Amino acid sequence: MKDLKIIFIIVLLFVSSCFKSREQKKIELENAGKLVKKADLLFYKNDFTSALKLFLEAKDLNLEDPLLNYKIAFCYDKGQDKTDHAEKYYLRALKKLDKNKDLSVLASVYFNLGLIHSKRNEIGDKTEYFNLFYSAIEKIQTAGMMNGEDRFRLAYYYMDKGRSEDALKLFREAIDEIKIENPNHFYYAGGYFNIGIIYWRQEDVNTALYYWKRALKIDPDNEQYKMWYKKAMQLKMADNL
Numbered sequence: 001m002k003d004l005k006i007i008f009i010i011v012l013l014f015v016s017s018c019f020k021s022r023e024q025k026k027i028e029l030e031n032a033g034k035l036v037k038k039a040d041l042l043f044y045k046n047d048f049t050s051a052l053k054l055f056l057e058a059k060d061l062n063l064e065d066p067l068l069n070y071k072i073a074f075c076y077d078k079g080q081d082k083t084d085h086a087e088k089y090y091l092r093a094l095k096k097l098d099k100n101k102d103l104s105v106l107a108s109v110y111f112n113l114g115l116i117h118s119k120r121n122e123i124g125d126k127t128e129y130f131n132l133f134y135s136a137i138e139k140i141q142t143a144g145m146m147n148g149e150d151r152f153r154l155a156y157y158y159m160d161k162g163r164s165e166d167a168l169k170l171f172r173e174a175i176d177e178i179k180i181e182n183p184n185h186f187y188y189a190g191g192y193f194n195i196g197i198i199y200w201r202q203e204d205v206n207t208a209l210y211y212w213k214r215a216l217k218i219d220p221d222n223e224q225y226k227m228w229y230k231k232a233m234q235l236k237m238a239d240n241l
Helices: 002-043 048-061 066-079 083-096 103-119 123-142 148-160 164-181 186-201 205-218 223-239
Strands: none
Touching: 002 048, 002 066, 048 066, 066 083, 066 103, 083 103, 103 123, 103 148, 123 148, 148 164, 148 186, 164 186, 186 205, 186 223, 205 223
């Protein structure tokens, strides 16, 4: 009888522990959700540093959420240029993304991994990820689900392939859509900047300056935009001497 009481107590403690564990997990997920909502407001204003702190807190409560890992990666990538950290979280997101449902996020992950390897001049890996990106984008196009961000990424892909006219058309479409969807988005100014890059490569300095000036009006603190605008202005001034 004594043994039965001990077994009963052990079972009761185990069941109680499981119940507490489930309740604790539920609370943690709810808290993570609240943190993500706060972080999203900062994320969509391009305040990646502030957003990252909250996303990382949420990650400690909900480690496996692929969208959360994607946003952490994007913050490291675009906000801090920490490509090693970004790659880690992009790859973590890839493990959990639904290859059939999360197509837009999947395309973005492949695209950004391609950019990371491009920065490192790892051409083979860049090509592999860009090919995976293009396959995902084709599925999005077929389903008629393209949004402004998708168009921006595809435009960049065409620009990288030397398809300037296709890239220009899509960058302009992306700008128009993103202006409506979220005018604070990182890609809104980025669209103007990349159009400027295309004209720069075509040695049309004045048109490049026009688009870089528009990019800087939207994102005046962007060091890359300022560098290219200054470079073009110096060239223009030298030509006028």
